[in-house]
Amino acid sequence: MKKLVSAGEILVEIMAERIGQSFLEPGPLLGPYPSGAPAIFIGQAAALGQPAGLIGAVGDDDFGRLNIERLRTLGADVSAIAVHTGHATGTAFVTYRADASRHFVFNIRNSAAGLIETNAAATKLLAGADHVHVMGSSLFSDRAIAVALSxxxxxKAKGGTVSFDPNIRREIMQASGMRAALDQVLARADIFLPSGEELFLFSSAKDEKGAVDELLARGVSCIVLKKGAAGAAYHDRHGVIASSGFAVDEVDPTGAGDCFGAAFVSFWLRGTAPAEALRIANACGALAVTRKGPMEGIFPLETVEAFIATGKSAQ
Ligand code: ADP
Known part of the structure; x- marks a missing residue:
């Protein structure tokens, strides 16, 4: 089976317990939960049985151990996760507003996560990789950009493939060079997985069809639009395949796009038809939102298949 690799931030997430709670005053918190978009992605891919490994860095602390242990338990290759003394593992504190928006306080660049590099272990992992998945949030510094691009x-030099999820986080978009790096990654992507308005960051078109057509003309082989509870749509030069989401009670949206993407890319790598890959991806995205914590809704393939067999479609 093809091996996929991602590189980027490994974090713990600590969340406000109540919707509408602010960090401007003390309040109850939940966590730490293992997190970081590429870590969630690699964890979900591994849980589905795809060989998958992560390049990243954590501190020599309990937050780092929590992450490595979770990824290892899910079956991921953790050989290229460096453990640094003197720097703490990265963190993301999140509040949920009443309008369903999320707001993050990140410590990535100045944490152990910022020490990411293409060291010997990373080089070895990449030597066995067939596919690399890049998250826009992982382009948080010049150093992280260099790791992703290399x-x-x-x-690509050995005929492998690339997928790209912009995963835009307003709070880290200010990183110098990030905007240019996002465009560079898109130019090399075979699969592009935007959600919501992210599609329009990469196109001058005003409507979805115009933006999709423009990106396909620029050489992206396929575009998978994530549409929250409504499911997703797959576009390539042959047309579009829409797939409705599964009806679940959402308790925490964080991680849905990463789990969705991991499932879609894993099954695309296995040669599964897009309609079926979308269905499995929608199921993983739906399951992800049923648990608090970004990686708590990652399930193995048997559970996902059982959910698909009994789960209700949103339409
Ligand atoms: P992102 O997390 O990247 O912003 P989405 O919110 O679109 O992306 O979620 C990714 C996928 O997760 C969706 O395409 C869908 O399959 C699934 N999903 C997300 N939210 C829900 C929900 N409330 N109910 C069912 N499925 C969901």
């Missing part, structure tokens, strides 16, 4: 070049 992973892409290594894997």
């Amino acid at each position: 992973a892409i070049e290594t894997v």
Whole structure:
């Protein structure tokens, strides 16, 4: 089976317990939960049985151990996660507003996560990789951008493939060079997985069809639009395949897009038809939102298949 690799931030997430709670005053918190978009992605891919490994860095602390242990338990290759003394594992504190928006306080660049590098272990992992997945949030510093771009070049040079989820986080978009790096990654992507308005960051078109057509003309082989509870749509030069979401009670949206993407890319790598890959991805995204914590809704393939067999479609 093809091996996929991602590189980027490994964090713990600590969340406000109540919707509408603010960090401007003390309040009850939940966590730490293992997190970081590429870590969620790699954890979900591994849980589905795809060989998958992560390049990243944590501190020599309990937050780092929590992450490595979770990824290892899910079956991921953790050989390229460096453990640094003197820097704490990265953190993301999140509040949920009444309008359903999320707001983050990140410590990534100045945490152990910021020490990411293409070291010997990373080089070895990439030597065995067939596919690299890049999250926009992982382009948080010049150093992290260099790691992502070199992973892409290594894997592409041997005929491998690339997927890209912009995963835009307003709170880290200010990183210098990030905007240019997002465009560079998109130019090398075979699969593009935006959600919501992210599609329009990469196109001058005003409507979805115009933006999709423009990106396909620029050489992206396929575009998978994530549409929250409504499901997703797959576009390539042959047309569009829409797939409705599964009806679940959402308790925490964080991680849904990463779990969805991991499932879609894993099954795309296995040669599964897009309609079926979308269905499995929608199921993983739906299951992800049923648990508090970004990686708590990751389930193995048997559970996902059982959910698909009994789960209700949203339409
Ligand atoms: P992102 O997390 O990247 O912003 P979405 O919110 O679109 O992306 O979620 C990704 C996928 O997760 C969706 O395409 C869908 O399959 C699933 N999903 C997300 N929210 C829900 C929900 N409330 N109910 C069912 N499925 C959901």
